[in-house]
Amino acid sequence: MANEKKQTGGSLLFNVMQQHGVEHVFGYPGGAIMPIYDALYDSDVQHFLCRHEQGAAFSAIGYARASGKVGVCLATSGPGATNLITGLADALADSIPLVAITGQVATSAMGSDAFQEIDIFGLSLACTKHSFQVTDINELPKVLHRAFAIALEGRQGPVLVDIPKDIQLAEVANSLEDFSKLKNKVKLPPANVGRAIALLSQAKKPVLYVGGGVGMANAVDELRAFANITGVPSVSTLKGLGALNPDDDNYLGMLGMHGTKAANIAVQECDLLIVVGARFDDRVTGKLSEFAPHAKVIHFDIDTAEINKRRAVDSAILGDLKINLPALEIPLAITDWQQKCQQMKNDFAWDYNHPGDNIFAPAVLNEISKLMPKNTCVTTDVGQHQMWSAQHMIFNDPSNFLTSGGMGTMGFGLPAAIGAQISRPHDTVIAVTGDGSIMMNVQEMATMKRYNVPVKIVLIDNAKLGMVRQWQDLFFNGRLSETDLSDNPDFIMLASAFDIKAKTISKKSEVTDAINEMLDHDGSYLLRVQIDAKENVWPLVPPNTANDRMMEST
Amino acid sequence: MKSYQLTITVDDKLVVLERILQVTRYRGFLIHGINAEVNTGTNIGTIELMVRSERSIELLVDQINKLIDIKEVKVANSTAK
Numbered sequence: 001m002a003n004e005k006k007q008t009g010g011s012l013l014f015n016v017m018q019q020h021g022v023e024h025v026f027g028y029p030g031g032a033i034m035p036i037y038d039a040l041y042d043s044d045v046q047h048f049l050c051r052h053e054q055g056a057a058f059s060a061i062g063y064a065r066a067s068g069k070v071g072v073c074l075a076t077s078g079p080g081a082t083n084l085i086t087g088l089a090d091a092l093a094d095s096i097p098l099v100a101i102t103g104q105v106a107t108s109a110m111g112s113d114a115f116q117e118i119d120i121f122g123l124s125l126a127c128t129k130h131s132f133q134v135t136d137i138n139e140l141p142k143v144l145h146r147a148f149a150i151a152l153e154g155r156q157g158p159v160l161v162d163i164p165k166d167i168q169l170a171e172v173a174n175s176l177e178d179f180s181k182l183k184n185k186v187k188l189p190p191a192n193v194g195r196a197i198a199l200l201s202q203a204k205k206p207v208l209y210v211g212g213g214v215g216m217a218n219a220v221d222e223l224r225a226f227a228n229i230t231g232v233p234s235v236s237t238l239k240g241l242g243a244l245n246p247d248d249d250n251y252l253g254m255l256g257m258h259g260t261k262a263a264n265i266a267v268q269e270c271d272l273l274i275v276v277g278a279r280f281d282d283r284v285t286g287k288l289s290e291f292a293p294h295a296k297v298i299h300f301d302i303d304t305a306e307i308n309k310r311r312a313v314d315s316a317i318l319g320d321l322k323i324n325l326p327a328l329e330i331p332l333a334i335t336d337w338q339q340k341c342q343q344m345k346n347d348f349a350w351d352y353n354h355p356g357d358n359i360f361a362p363a364v365l366n367e368i369s370k371l372m373p374k375n376t377c378v379t380t381d382v383g384q385h386q387m388w389s390a391q392h393m394i395f396n397d398p399s400n401f402l403t404s405g406g407m408g409t410m411g412f413g414l415p416a417a418i419g420a421q422i423s424r425p426h427d428t429v430i431a432v433t434g435d436g437s438i439m440m441n442v443q444e445m446a447t448m449k450r451y452n453v454p455v456k457i458v459l460i461d462n463a464k465l466g467m468v469r470q471w472q473d474l475f476f477n478g479r480l481s482e483t484d485l486s487d488n489p490d491f492i493m494l495a496s497a498f499d500i501k502a503k504t505i506s507k508k509s510e511v512t513d514a515i516n517e518m519l520d521h522d523g524s525y526l527l528r529v530q531i532d533a534k535e536n537v538w539p540l541v542p543p544n545t546a547n548d549r550m551m552e553s554t
Numbered sequence: 555m556k557s558y559q560l561t562i563t564v565d566d567k568l569v570v571l572e573r574i575l576q577v578t579r580y581r582g583f584l585i586h587g588i589n590a591e592v593n594t595g596t597n598i599g600t601i602e603l604m605v606r607s608e609r610s611i612e613l614l615v616d617q618i619n620k621l622i623d624i625k626e627v628k629v630a631n632s633t634a635k
Contacts, residue, residue: 121569122569122572125576126580130621130622150622303620305613305617308610308613
């Protein structure tokens with residue numbers, strides 16, 4: 001039923017958000033978005049003031065990824081809008097449903113190089129799934145509904161809506177009518193399940209290669225049923241972690257540049273690769289021409305453009321994983337292969353024995369994941385701590401491990417954890433970060449303080465840009481260019497300035513008590529874990545190298 | 555290097571032409587000719603694009619098809635150069 005009462009564009013925005021179930025938004029006000037913030041004043045939508053628009057975008061992404069809902073962020077024109085761009089790019093690379101609202105100068109001033117005017121609509125073309133600029137108030141309701149629909153439709157992604165100030169102020173006789181879902185214009189060809197079943201039933205050494213698409217499709221149960229019934233040995237991408245049952249004997253861990261030896265060797269030896277919601281990213285494949293060289297490929301995906309993009313497939317199964325995965329659930333007679341994979345898993349299991357008193361980051365992260373409450377959500381920043389988290393922490397659901405995969409954006413972890421905590425107030429949220437990454441959005445500690453967000457921060461501190469330092473040592477003759485951070489601020493003092501309880505540990509003997517103290521603390525906490533700056537992430541597949549030629553710890 | 559002519563039918567929305575040009579460049583195709591009828595007030599636009607690349611044209615067609623306002627992409631001809 002249409003509601004003919006007039007309202008401003010700004011007011012309409014929040015009403016449409018509520019129609020789409022939006023309860024929380026993240027943003028930062030400014031001149032060209034003031035009418036929207038004025039409408040917010042009367043709205044039931046709860047706004048979280050972040051301290052940088054990039055923080056707002058990452059909090060919205062963390063919120064979306066932890067909850068499965070659309071994340072929403074707001075920013076003003078010009079620098080506010082450009083500060084969102086890294087977040088939009090991150091959401092595009094990782095297929096995260098996000099609606100970003102930007103204020104724009106008034107339509108009469110557009111194109112005149114007005115104060116705080118930037119062509120964010122033009123800038124959005126390369127970093128959004130779609131974008132809109134609204135220059136007619138009567139178009140606003142339809143555009144907003146479409147923005148939410150497009151963010152969630154098919155392969156999810158970020159949508160930007162740029163709203164000039166006069167449109168925010170203009171009145172519209174709306175129309176809070178029911179929105180209709182965007183029709184999927186892409187007619188996916190019927191999946192050729194017959195071909196895939198033939199490939200699967202003939203395979204002697206199949207491997208299941210699982211990506212972030214499983215979580216996005218809400219198809220964890222279907223994936224696990226498929227893995228159980230077929231018994232296919234399985235590997236996961238960074239973004240797929242948590243999709244497979246971590247206790248499954250056939251699960252071999254993460255593949256790729258920092259993948260497990262068992263996972264990478266199994267993929268290199270397999271005769272059939274069953275790819276589910278993954279895209280042959282270069283960090284997964286290593287040297288593409290030598291990736292899984294003996295394998296035929298079955299590729300499940302929602303995005304037609306991923307089929308044959310980097311690897312030619314023998315069978316493409318396009319569409320919803322929840323529907324398509326059960327069609328291939330057939331028991332297989334692959335006992336020898338399963339046993340070989342399980343043997344490799346045992347032979348190449350992680351070794352947490354580490355000489356000396358200094359803390360071994362992989363052991364700490366493994367211990368945290370054993371001690372943390374069920375359904376804890378872990379976010380990471382980017383670098384060594386990220387790869388150690390992926391390797392050594394155990395996740396039961398993709399929504400419990402939020403990391404910047406495709407874009408690899410430092411500064412992601414803290415604001416993403418804030419968003420995750422707001423979406424899941426009853427779950428523990430831990431941000432694992434590094435001493436380089438945390439400084440990239442450290443201002444978001446103020447957001448934690450303002451809203452009493454009880455995120456636990458685990459700061460793996462080697463006083464280095466560790467991953468770059470590792471590569472400089474390994475591939476640039478140890479020429480350590482601009483990777484020393486020994487002049488970092490006092491992180492304990494820094495945390496205390498934001499009312500975050502903090503503690504430093506540097507000896508193995510301190511680890512267990514410190515983790516428990518952090519987890520038991522009622523409120524935010526920063527645990528600074530000092531580690532040896534020379535520690536490297538192993539194994540490592542060097543660039544442009546086949547995945548079975550990995551470098552290992554000596 | 556192969557040359558292709560694409561005929562793209564679009565919902566005639568703001569910046570649809572820019573979107574196509576951006577994707578074409580980003581995905582590794584050189585545009586050497588263009589004929590566009592957009593913003594005609596008919597709601598349907600037509601863009602003919604002559605492109606060259608070492609890459610398979612299917613890669614570009616799939617990416618253009620992903621754009622929200624695209625109705626149809628036809629590869630009209632394909633000639634080796």
